[in-house]
Amino acid sequence: MIKVMKKFIWIFVITAQILSGTALGMIYLSAIEIGSISANITADGLSLKDMTYIEAAEAIDGHFSEQFKNSKLTIEVGGQIFSIPYSDFDVSIDRNKTIEELKKVVPNDGISMLFLSPAKEVAFNPVITFNSGKLQRECESIFSQFVQEPIPEKYSVEDSALLYFPQVPGKKVDYSLLENEILNYLNSFAGDPLKIDPENSPIFAEVTSGESKEENFTIIVSKAEIPFDIELTDKLAKNIEKLNGAVFKNGEDIALGSILDFSQFSDNIEKDALNRIASGVYQSLLSIEGIKTVKRIPSRQPVSFTEAGLEAVIEGENPDLVMKNETNASLMLLTKIEDKAATFFVISPKELKSGILIVQKTDELPPPVITSVNNNLPGNKTKVVSEGVPGFTASVSRIIDNDRVELYRDKYDPISRVIETGIKPDISGDK
Secondary structure, three states: OHHHHHHHHHHHHHHHHHHHHHHHHHHHHHHOEOOOOOOEEEEOOEEOOOOOHHHHHHHHHHHHHHHHHOOEEEEEEOOEEEEEEHHHHOOEEOHHHHHHHHHHHOOOEHHHHHOOOOOOEEEOOOOEEOOHHHHHHHHHHHHHHHOEOOEOOEEEEEOOEEEEEOOEOEEEEOHHHHHHHHHHHHHHOOOOOEEEOOOOOOOEEEEOOOOOOOOOOOEEEEEEEEEOOOOOOHHHHHHHHHHOOOEEOOOOEEEHHHOOOHHHOOOHHHHHHHHHHHHHHHHHHHOEOOEEEEEOOOOOOOOOOOOOOOOOOOOOOOOOOEEEEOOOOOEEEEEEEEOOEEEEEEEEOOOOOEOEEEEEEEEEEOOOEEEEEOOOOOOOOEEEEEOOEOEEEEEEEEEEOOEEEEEEEEEEOOEOEEEEEOOOOOOOOOO
């Protein structure tokens, strides 16, 4: 019995020694880091076996560099095929990242090597890099045709009816997202074209022209029409268009200088046009109850395009036209250009009281007479060069619901009457 016990004890000791030795061997193997690629790793048919990581990266770079010289990036967008040569955006192998990825694929210790069949081939794709700026430049030439500018919401007046057109979103390209998708596509070494659906791909982001107006403007409150002596140039038309859609909430100032850059109106014709624009805005607002005039410069003499007392000119030091909205409602300016005239509308979300403007002339002053000598006229002849214009006071009133309120009075200086006369003959003689 004792002999049997000793026999089992020796068997147990020997088995323990075998297991501990195996474990120590395993630990030893796991501590040995593989310095070269022992596994059967290939990249596009190029064997990397027995190479160091640096040698493998160099071999991969050399192998693919030849391929890249004649390769193209093929993109299918909405059924259209586009190609960009790799050479146009400097496609190459990223050696450092390729080594990092190799280390993830290759077993890095002896234990792992024990369980990897030496005959098994593992395909490896290197990491591609490129010039991001050059790629975007090439992509912009392709994708620009798929970009759509947003159409902002719009109010307009047609045949005395106020029309509203909601905004239509546009489409822009997210080039950062596009670059990432191209990078992933290239690193997948896919053979088919990269397909991008312009209708559903997140690369095409929806873009709007800005927030919609907080209120719905439904009522035409007032309007004023100003004639122009000339066809409006594109420059003047664009300046008038800048006023279109400007919104002023209750309590806000309506300052023309905050919308238009007065320095853009340089010569006399453009300055005259600016005065006409200011006068159109002024009249359209002045006829509304609850509008306060903060700053308005009248002309020193009557102007040709509107009644005296209803003009607003932009001249002098710190010129501007400023009105204050005290109507308890938001106001929006609309403009419309037709032939040689511009119409200025004010619209609102609710009914407001507005009326008509009446001008009465009082306190007329005859023009002074200026006489000058013209040697080309006979002595007894005179010639009227300018008839002159009488001076007067313009009383401006607003009538709403048969109630008439005088708003203010403007005084205008007379314009002199100019007369030329010939040299009178000397009728005196010796006696």
